Amino acid sequence: MSEEHPSSSEPQRREEAIRKLVERHSGVETPRRLGFIESMVSTALRLGRDRADTGELKLVATSLKELRYAYRVFRPWKNVPKISIFGSARTPEHHADYHAAREFGRLMGEAGWMAITGAGDGIMKAGHEGPGQERSFGLSIRLPFETTANSVIDKDPKLINFRYFFTRKVMFVTNSQAIAALPGGFGTMDEVFEALTLIQTGKASPVPIILLDGKGGNYWTKWLAFVKEELLDNGWISEADLSLLQIAESPEDARDRAVRFYRNYHSSRYVGDRFVIRLKRSLTESERDELESRFGRLAKDGRLETGGALSGEKFFLDLPRIYYRSTRRDFGVLRQLIDAINDLPGPDSTS
Secondary structure, eight states: OOOSSOOTTHHHHHHHHHHHHHHHHSOOOOHHHHHHHHHHHHHHHHHHHTTOOHHHHHHHHHHHHHHHHHHHHHGGGTTSOEEEEEOOTTOOTTSHHHHHHHHHHHHHHHTTOEEEEOSSSTHHHHHHHTTOGGGEEEEEEOBTTBOSOOTTTTTOTTEEEESOHHHHHHHHHHTOSEEEEOSOSHHHHHHHHHHHHHHHTTSSOOOOEEEEOOTTOOHHHHHHHHIIIIIITTTSSOGGGGGGEEEESSHHHHHHHHHHTTSSEEEEEEETTEEEEEESSOOOHHHHHHHHHHHGGGBTTSOOEEESOOTTOOSOTTSOEEEEEBOSOOHHHHHHHHHHHHHSOOTTOOO
16 A cells, blocks of 8 residues: 655655755855755755745745845955945936935945945936946846836946845845935835834844935925824834934935944844844943943843853954843834944044
């Protein structure tokens, strides 16, 4: 009599086959990284056993291919700071918003940053013109009415074409150390609110979100008035959530806000239940005490601690840290903590 169900040893044989396949062909040696690749292969095979339909398989396969290729394109510039610039593709070149985006991109390029835009015309083209092609990435989306990239980034190897908006958004967020937005339509609103949501919920690392109008514009002040009246006043967001964004007064001000975010703050990550903030200089005991008195509510036990790298960390081991047992909430308050850290004398200060 044939068995209706696989024997108990079949899953083990399958896992062993996957393990051998990955070890032989992945080019990866680290056990943890091997485990992730094994998981991807195993998940793909489960889709077949789940009887996933053609559309589902196509979506998953295309998404994985898009993400893999995009990360490969970005990898040579992994250690170069980048800013994602959002805004309307319909903004004409004579518009004040266009001039502001171009000047802002130029200033960021001079500061050593690279620009990422959606590769279209309008604000996206201006964001590339400022820093120039060599310091630009383009993340194009295939649309029925918009199939070509702007003349600055077209044909450049740092131009990436996406089928899906969600994979494109992943690249905007995971490769950016700051986000800037100029006036735009539904797409711009979607990108701004997506970035705010990810940072507000702790799903993305804290980065500055800077809103910039062209000279004489009031798009963002009117937008912020709506957010305060309809979202804040109704209790849909907290007062601290507004700390996640800033309205810049000029391209120079926008540049300064992006750069200043990394004055003393370097980066952050979780190590177990601790949230670790890497710093560019050590904090004094009195500075730690002051920060704890203001922001201790971020910690389960109310304590902020300072020291070196924790066990399990592998990167930037030489940098000092401030860390705490995180409640994993109140990320607007976390942004206020980072601002307070950056308000302290810088690493080169003698005061």
